[in-house]
Amino acid sequence: MYRIGVDVGGTFTDFTLHNDASGEVHFYKTPSTPHDPSEAIEQGLRGMLSLLGYDAAEVSYLGHGTTVATNIVIERRGALTGLVTTKGFRDVLELGRQARPSIYDYRVEKPPVLITRDRRVEVEERIGPAGEVLQELDEASLEAAVARLAELGVESVAVCFLHSYRRPEHEEKAKAVIERLLPDAYITLSSEILPEFREFERMSTTAVNAFVGPKMGNYLKRFRDRVKDVGIGAEPYTIHSNGGLMSIDTVYANPVRTCVSGPAAGVVGAAEIGRVAGLPNLITFDVGGTSTDVSLIDNGTPLFTNSRLVAGYPVKTPMLDIHVIGAGGGSIAAIDDAGSLKVGPRSAGAAPGPVAYGRGGTEPTITDANLCLGRLDAKTLLGGRMEIDLEAARTVIREKIAGPLGISLEEAAHGIIQIANANMSRAIRSVSVEKGYDMSDFALCAFGGAGPLHAAEVAVECGLPHVLLPREPGTLCARGMLLTNLSSDYVRSYFADATEENWAHVLTLFSAMEAEGDAWLDKEGVPPSQRRFKRILDARYRGQNFEVKVDCDGLAEGDLAGLVERFHAAHTKEYGYAIEHRSIQLVSARLQAIGDVEKAPQSEVAGGTSFEAAKVGSRNVYFDARHGWLDTPIYNRGDLPSEQDLVGPAIINEMSATSLILPGQIVRADIWGNLVVRTNP
16 A cells, blocks of 8 residues: 655645555655646646555555645635625724734835625624623624625635634624525634634634635645545645645535645645654745745644734744745846845746746746756756756856846856855844854754755754755655644633632533544544643733643642643743742633544665765865855765765755755765765865
8 A cells, every 4th residue: 555645835745655564655746836736736647656566545644735725825816715704893904903023114015905895794792791691692783784895796704703712603693594584605713713712813714714715615625636536545635834734525514724724734844854854843844936935843743823924924824934935946046226236036937937947937036056066957857757948047147147237147146045044044143142042052954945055054044953854845745644643723812810710620621622523533433542732721821911821631629739830931941931929810711633644654775885886076166255166065865975075066956856065074875865064174
């Protein structure tokens, strides 16, 4: 039987296949098809299975990561959506928090509201903050509101009533009326998508889910049909933003949970690879065609967050804490109005792509610069399956960068790389130094198609002592699909002082959420012996605005003192201090339901016999102004011997990526097939 992981990126769609019988792992890439991502998935599945001679009917597992939901929001091409809310609150979605993250930048504009005011309708009803009914739902006003949305032709409806997280009955009644009057509409209830306080974030998350739901549903149907057409009978899974898997049906109801789907798989995969390699502290560095995604893994555990902006819109749902910037292989280099060189965030993406790809690209990119510097081999991309026009890359950089700036071709190309590296380094500092972590304690785990090309220089700039380069790093996000579990998140807001009585009530909330989790795992077909539940409590000192997360696993009734001790420890870790005499307020109980699934094990790699046997040639590579062009040996990664030091400079080729080793750096292949680079030996 075979297990397949698929990651749909902006430029390439990546595949990893694990043969359960032999333990072999195979990797494959194909250009993405942005107009319909499922098309590239079908093409890649057929191409890989045909290349290997495997029968599609023997595929027992298929997991995939996707950025479809995120792209729908970025491009604002979601469904025509309406909002039903409590009378007096329809403008919450537009008023927001009045936050000014870029207060001195007059060029910054708020993104347009996803649901315009004419499609935000109000209903007579009111629930109080304690869950008391202050005004019963007026069904006549509800029917009039829904009729108005029907006249406007809405395809999707978000329902968000005040304090419905404490009592959802009014939203549930509203759903029944909407289903009767708008039978074809996609409906999202805030009490189902985010039963948690903070009105604006709850409404925004509900609106985003409703906005992307219909289009995401169409994509999921095409994806499922194409998988079946290939001959794969296994029901596919999708990874969601917290690094766990969900079934297609669960994703259809909760598409907002997939906003960092693909990048999350890479972080999960990196954490497992780092654990096996003996490097549990990692900063992940995923450089693809359109973006760079960075995250921090502390002692084998990725960091999580409960909220982030998706294309400028607040989304509050548990997810891995991943920082994304617009710097990837396809990022465009240009000279701005002031005559300065800029790189990104605009990208050539998969279509037309870099100029060297010969698909109509007309602007220089990071990939074109790497080709001009000899860092990429024009003959070996995708194992030689992709034709590259090196001269076209040289011409466009000469004409659009070098000529206008009055510098040489290599200076222009290297300038592009330096600016990209500086942008990437700032992103790394934002998830490490700015959060109190010492980068000398971490290794840089580089993956994505372009990560290993930039990792050595970025690590030096950031002061990271080691770089970890997994096997076939360009497909690690797809490989991460084979290293994760099923999971789903639940939350209940509960405001109370930390007393024994209130702690006992929190435990009842955990039990209720475990029952929900059990019901979900029943639907997913996970046996009881493979189920786990993780309990987290949001708490704060009375008077604080924001909360810290407290691990509640193992705490039972009567363990309030243990909870308080854990809270002080968590607060000290987050803020550097604790105020032990101040009273503590309980805010929200969270639970993660986990279904353990069989994972593709990491196997040892035999390695080659010698560096001489692994060497496939040499070429001139430009490193910097100090070293200039150096005759650099080129190695085939699969033939490198294990546990032997190689001193740079070196270029190491494989199907999905090219690794650059700087002069004087030392690289060693471990028994698991990873490359470990000492950046300042």
